[in-house]
Amino acid sequence: MAEPVYRRVVVKLSGEYLAGPHSFGIDQPTVDRIADDLIAAQKLGIEIAVVVGGGNMVRGVEVSSQGVSRPTGDTMGMLATVMNCLALEAAIQRKGTPAQALSAFVMPEVCELFTRAAAHKSLAEGRIVVLGGGTGNPYFTTDTTAVLRAAEIGAQAVLKATNVDGVYSADPKKDPTAKRFDRLTHSQAIEGGYKVMDATAFALARETSLPIIVFSIAEPGAIGAMLQGAGRGTIVAG
Numbered sequence: 001m002a003e004p005v006y007r008r009v010v011v012k013l014s015g016e017y018l019a020g021p022h023s024f025g026i027d028q029p030t031v032d033r034i035a036d037d038l039i040a041a042q043k044l045g046i047e048i049a050v051v052v053g054g055g056n057m058v059r060g061v062e063v064s065s066q067g068v069s070r071p072t073g074d075t076m077g078m079l080a081t082v083m084n085c086l087a088l089e090a091a092i093q094r095k096g097t098p099a100q101a102l103s104a105f106v107m108p109e110v111c112e113l114f115t116r117a118a119a120h121k122s123l124a125e126g127r128i129v130v131l132g133g134g135t136g137n138p139y140f141t142t143d144t145t146a147v148l149r150a151a152e153i154g155a156q157a158v159l160k161a162t163n164v165d166g167v168y169s170a171d172p173k174k175d176p177t178a179k180r181f182d183r184l185t186h187s188q189a190i191e192g193g194y195k196v197m198d199a200t201a202f203a204l205a206r207e208t209s210l211p212i213i214v215f216s217i218a219e220p221g222a223i224g225a226m227l228q229g230a231g232r233g234t235i236v237a238g
Contacts, residue, residue, distance in 0.1 A: 002228040002229055002230060003228070004045060004227045005229050006157045007047065007156060008047040008048075008049075008123065008155045009046060009048060009049075009155050009158070009227065010050070010147075010149055010153070010157075010158050011038070011050045011146075011159045011161060012051050012143060012158060013050055013051070013052050013053065013161050014053045014055060014142075015052060015053035015054040015056040015057065015081065015084050015142075016055045017034075017056075017161070018030060018034075018052070018084055018088075019056035025057070026056065026084065028091075031088060032091050032095075033220060034091075034217070035094075036095065036220070037217070037220060037222065037223045038050065038092065039092065039095060039097045040221060040223070044227060047124075048123075048128050049119060049123065049130075049153060049155065050128065050130045050131065051142055051149055052132060052142070053081060054079075054080030054083070054134075054142070055077075056080075057080035057084070058080040059077055060075070060077035060138070063077070070138060070139065071138040073138075074139060074140075075138060078104070078105070078134040081132045081134055081142060082101075082103050082105070082107070082110065082111070084132065085103065085130045089111075089130045092128050098125070098126060098127040098128070099127055099128045099129070099130055100118075100127040100129050100130070101130045101131075102114040102115075102118055102122070102130070102131055103133040104131075104132070105133045111132070114149075119153045123153070131149055140200070141198050141200070141201065143160070143198050143200075144201045144204060146158050146160070147204045147205045147208070147212070148204060150210055156210075156211075157212070158212045159212075159213050159223065160213065160215070161222070161223070162196060162215070162217070163216060163217075164196075164214075165180070166181060166215065166216075166234035167180070167196050167214050167236065169181075169192070169194075171195075180234070182234060183237070184234060184235075185206075185236070185238045186203070186206030186212075186238070189202045190206075196214050202236065211237035212235075212237070213234070213235055214234045214236065215233030216232070216233070
């Protein structure tokens, strides 16, 4: 078995994926399967934090397009990420692995507030840390949150879990001629306008020298495979 490439990572998980085969809400079998993957990856000796999106419940941009202000819409979306965060934390704990939900919002009755100290402590104690609430500010995506939190806690990489096995020149589901990249620089990802992550996330990763690994989470064990350098994905670095 290959040694893990990284020892501390942030996994970025889309909220839409938590809906499983449904168009809305939380699909428990999907959440349980992701929890299994995270636990298996942690057993490789890796400290893992997870940033969860909220698109399976509320997307701030969509809400604001219907007349709600963008800051309010984004806040609704960030609260949705906290609900997903709690669902994933509970699934991990049910399987006998300690987990800690941390939120960018102060909500002591629900979960602890994210601070670097709290995240470092939980990771050092062997917990999988699940991060909700985005950055706590409107206009920033959870992709940007993942890179920001990775920089804050000293992670060595961001793993962007998607429905496709890397970065393509176009949507491979719509364009069969789309080219898949094995490796890109942050600047190439920004200049190419590839939609797998937003430009702000790529720019922050470039500034903080954080590699972003884009891969498909569809297959069980995909997180561990990527961490051991055996999976199929695109590395955005340098």
